[in-house]
Amino acid sequence: MVTLAAVPSVERAPGLRPWPRTWLERQLLLERQHDRLEALLADLLSLHLAEAPAWRAVDALACDDACRRLLWDLRLHLRLEERWLQAEGCLCSGHRAAHAEAARAAFSAFVRSAGDRQARGVWLRNLSDWFTAHRAGPDATAYAAATAATAVSSATVSSATVSSATASSATAIPASQP
Ligand SMILES: [Fe+2]
Numbered sequence: 581m582v583t584l585a586a587v588p589s590v591e592r593a594p595g596l597r598p599w600p601r602t603w604l605e606r607q608l609l610l611e612r613q614h615d616r617l618e619a620l621l622a623d624l625l626s627l628h629l630a631e632a633p634a635w636r637a638v639d640a641l642a643c644d645d646a647c648r649r650l651l652w653d654l655r656l657h658l659r660l661e662e663r664w665l666q667a668e669g670c671l672c673s674g675h676r677a678a679h680a681e682a683a684r685a686a687f688s689a690f691v692r693s694a695g696d697r698q699a700r701g702v703w704l705r706n707l708s709d710w711f712t713a714h715r716a717g718p719d720a721t722a723y724a725a726a727t728a729a730t731a732v733s734s735a736t737v738s739s740a741t742v743s744s745a746t747a748s749s750a751t752a753i754p755a756s757q758p
Contacts, residue, residue, distance in 0.1 A: 603730045606664045621708040628701030668726035
């Protein structure tokens with residue numbers, strides 16, 4: 581019987597926690613999703629290796645369902661990442677296009693590899709390679725830009741707060757003079 585150690589949980593369980601509001605909280609969630617998706621990809625890939633034990637029909641169905649779920653979770657992750665990076669002004673058109681192309685290619689190859697364990701293994705390998713490279717490339721760059729933008733924004737707000745407080749004090753002093 582095939583068992584999957586890594587259970588994807590890209591979706592937020594309803595009623596547990598509110599969605600994160602700051603970029604730093606959002607980044608943490610996105611990185612956790614990255615980790616889970618990578619773990620699931622590795623898990624599924626190990627089941628599709630040529631030397632892995634033979635499958636029963638129920639195992640093939642379980643793996644097919646898990647791959648379908650992986651694809652679904654990946655698309656949700658990409659959409660969430662796009663939304664949150666855009667909110668920080670850090671989603672470029674190339675990044676968005678890379679997501680769209682990857683999702684389209686992954687779905688197409690998923691359909692073509694239906695019922696073929698070896699072809700599905702190649703699909704998983706290609707998807708895993710793309711995901712790892714994308715995380716280290718466009719994602720890392722965009723996340724760093726969003727973090728820097730957040731730091732600049734926070735510094736500007738702090739500076740404005742100090743200036744405002746200083747101005748208030750300056751105007752308050754003469755008013756309290758006899
Ligand atoms: Fe991305």
